[in-house]
Amino acid sequence: MYIYVCVFSRLYIPSVRFGANVLSSVFFCSEKTRPDLQYVAYTFWIHYYVGLESGTEGSFFLSCVKLVLSCSYIIVNDGASFECSTHVKMRDCSARSKFVRSWLKQASRFFQELYAMGKCPLNYNEKLKSQNELDSSLDLWSRVDVQTCTKWGAPIMWEGTFDPGDFDRHHIQKRTSVALTVFAIGRYLEVYLKEFLKSAEQYFMVELPVTYYIFTDIPEFVPKVKLMKQRHMKVIQVKKQKRWQDISMLRMKTIADFIESHIQHWHQYIFCFDVDQVFVGRFGSEALGETVGLLHAFYYRSHVKDYTYDRNPESAAYMVTGDFYYHAAIFGGTWQGVKNITEFCHQGIMKDKEKNIEALWHDESHLNKYFWLHKPSKVLSPEYCWSTIIGFRFDIRVHRLLWATKFYDILRT
Structure with missing residues (x-):
């Protein structure tokens, strides 16, 4: 059984390097425990991608713009604990670059659903005015x-x-x-x-x-x-x-x-x-x-x-x-x-x-x-x-x- 624990603090650190270090630590830990630790990657992505990239679209999730991961993840696996901190450097994860890119793509696709689509410009219950x-x-x-x-x-x-x-x-x-x-x-x-x-x-x-x-x-x-x-x-x-x-x-x-x-x-x-x-x-x-x-x-x-x-x-x-x-x-x-x-x-x-x-x-x-x-x-x-x-x-x-x-x-x- 796996337990995922994470804590967030309201910090604004728009540094790509910091984000990369955080993400690398996530994958470093997930690889040591289980490769399908999607929640960790997705939680990072909602803060880093949606917050920093999408601008001011009025979505509720844009409140995450000032949130980044600032803690360690504790993964409990049959009594064995691993502490995964943000201190893992990119050089420690260089061999995992392909793996990281793959997860990055998957995470971005997952959280695209958080973007609000446009809306039909008609008034509510109004029908299309079409020759058809x-x-x-x-x-x-x-x-x-x-x-x-x-x-x-x-x-x-x-x-x-x-x-x-x-x-x-x-x-x-x-x-x-x-x-x-x-x-x-x-x-x-x-x-x-x-x-x-x-x-x-x-x-x-x-x-x-x-x-x-x-x-x-x-x-x-x-x-x-x-x-x-x-x-x-x-x-x-x-x-x-x-x-x-x-x-x-x-x-x-x-x-x-x-x-x-x-x-x-x-x-x-x-x-x-x-x-x-x-x-x-x-x-x-x-x-x-x-x-x-x-x-x-x-x-x-x-x-x-x-x-x-x-x-x-x-x-x-x-x-x-x-x-x-x-x-x-x-x-x-x-x-x-x-x-x-x-x-x-x-x-x-x-x-x-x-x-x-x-x-x-x-x-x-x-x-x-x-x-x-x-x-x-x-x-x-x-x-x-x-x-x-x-x-x-x-x-x-x-x-x-x-x-x-x-x-x-x-x-x-």
Whole structure:
């Protein structure tokens, strides 16, 4: 049995070196006792990170700005006690630097939940004023724990705010057809594509006609998956690129060209997905809109200064600020809306290429620039693409799509 005891004093010591020494002592002790001493790391992080980094956001937890660890931790393990003081120097922990960085990331993700999200700017119980009657019927105030609409009047789709049946009946009546594009190049096809398709058959727009458009350099290895009625699959061969970054960026032009030549004649809507994901819950017609962006799971509760926009003024993707940080793993809309998105991103990529520049996060950086200049008509919450690395969050009531395990060291070589 473990007992964690800590005492805090109201001291203001904004020294990074002091913070590093405290943190190193925490990990030094946790390694000597048990590696999952998360409470210690998290308690440090709420004082050091939230207090010193987030400024004055009005959160209750900002009272921690003048609190730092100033005591020892006493860990009692079957009668054996260890006193862990703040006197452990960084040089004593140099061999543990990788371990410390890992814990630092985990702690920051855990306490991102303490950041207050923005709120829907409408008056309480007010409905959206939208040309789309379904969006106007959303129960935005059933989820007061999260932001349910944007300042420009677009809904942010969260579990509990919509009736799935209403959306499905509407789109069945409208005879809506959806295209899904996914790129499975090289080893990505072997590792991810089959599970992606099988799970999509279970959960993606199951009430509607769907065609999967699979872009790959090895079409002969596309797995055979049993499809439901009104579901189809088409395989399009593309040239393999030398670098994964080029694959990521060139997909924008490929999608734009294929919309022009094919998709616009057969489908009203299109969703573009990364292949290294697995559907685990309903991803339904409530997600359809003119242009649809996805809140990045790692940043939806972060401060705007922490968003990883491209900060290079020379890049076409350059941004100083923005509304949200969008994840390029999923974007969608009407065929015309997605055509506009992909053409804009491709043009930005080519402008950068002329200057021998690459945006920080490649096509995702350009996608964020597009949604800053041209606001999406609908925003999907992180429920629609969640990472289990983040861990449990109270506001994430359902998982609809999960990141698959990443094997970047193997797949991106």
